[in-house]
Amino acid sequence: MSKKISLTLKVWRQNRGEEGRFETYQAGNIDTDASFLEMLDVVNDELTLSGKEPIAFEHDCREGICGCCGSLVNGKTHGSHERTTLCQLHMRHFKDGEMIVIEPFRATAFPVIKDLIVDRSALDRIIAEGGYISVKTGNAPEASTTPVKKALAEAAMDAAECIGCGACVAACPNGAAMLFTAAKVNQYALLPQGHPERAQRVKNMVAKMDELGFGNCSNEYECAVACPKGIDVKNIAALNREFIKANLKCEK
DSSP: OOOEEEEEEEEOOOOSOEEEEEEEEEEEETTTTBBBBHHHHHHHHHHHHHHHHOOOOOOOOOOSSOOOOOOETTEEEEESTOOOOGGGGGGGGTTTOOEEEOOOOOTTSEEEEEETTOOOOOHHHHHTTSSOOOHHHHSOOOTTTTOOOHHHHHHHHHHTOOOOOOOHHHTTOOOBBBBHHHHHHHHHSSGGGTTHHHHHHHHHHHHHHTTOOOBBBOOOOHHHOOTTTTOOTTHHHHHHHHHHHHHHHHOO
């Protein structure tokens, strides 16, 4: 049964290119069945009615699919619940009178646009370097034309679950994008359709990741813990193998 709670929010406010600061707001009469973003909607309605600027935060699907809504809640990406995006986090997980600190993802490659919104387009630029396959268009082939082992198909689908939210980057003490890049490389490397461009794909994507200022992986595994889709850290080991093989192939 739902109930009402009141909260104190410490929210990061910042305009692009300016210094940021925390501001304190009261969130009263919040339904515990509401999502975290719905709570922010209530606060923003009150700010707007009082003539103040609402809190800028990103969202789209509000169903844990688009990966837009990521923020740090009490220092944790998407909050502290396993496999949960911020839009899926509900207010029943907070106590009446609790103080909640909300801030944007912190990473060199994710500059703040405004308040809780960061520029995650660096992830898109990594994908543009090789997160695709080149195939001839035409009629769809028969499903049995290219056999794929069940284990490989499932592993590829698991990697493809990555929604590009950037939580792995924000959770990593080095601001690395290894888990994201690994997922995007492996979802194709595991399937025969991705083999023709396999070597060039991994080389291009890793080079772009380094160019964009992401840090190096030091095996902290914070990325896998923070991932709302449970992308396995084993994908990073697979990425390293793909990268080594691609470079050895080019040397021959």
